[in-house]
Amino acid sequence: MINASYMRPPDDEEAYKIGDRVEGFCDHEDSDAQRIRDWLKGTIVQIENKLIAVQFRENVYLTDGWMVPDRILWFPLDSTNIRPYVYKKKKSDPLEEIDLDSLNLF
Numbered sequence: 001m002i003n004a005s006y007m008r009p010p011d012d013e014e015a016y017k018i019g020d021r022v023e024g025f026c027d028h029e030d031s032d033a034q035r036i037r038d039w040l041k042g043t044i045v046q047i048e049n050k051l052i053a054v055q056f057r058e059n060v061y062l063t064d065g066w067m068v069p070d071r072i073l074w075f076p077l078d079s080t081n082i083r084p085y086v087y088k089k090k091k092s093d094p095l096e097e098i099d100l101d102s103l104n105l106f
Contacts, residue, residue: 015077016052020044021085024054026073027061035061041085042073050077 016022023039030036040060046053055072062068075082 016044016047016084018044018047021087022054023083023085024056024073024075025081026056027063028056028058039083045072051075052077052079052082054082 042056
């Protein structure tokens with residue numbers, strides 16, 4: 001690892017790691033191909049000293065209207081426009097919740 005001088009040492013525990021799923025607040029296309037500004041799911045592909053690169057599966061746009069060809073947007077580490085993605089809980093099968101041993105069927 002490269003030794004660098006800091007005014008204060010960096011935190012050992014990073015908020016994000018490469019491969020983490022996140023949501024970024026950005027301009028993108030919705031299902032009707034209309035441009036909207038909303039949260040979009042992406043994956044962290046690179047982390048620099050002060051920036052995080054997030055790659056999206058959908059087309060994303062810069063604020064001045066240009067489409068980003070590689071679908072990668074850079075966010076500052078402390079940006080409020082990036083947050084961890086919260087996986088939606090899958091619906092559980094109601095039959096799995098029943099304890100068959102406690103029913104005394106036999």
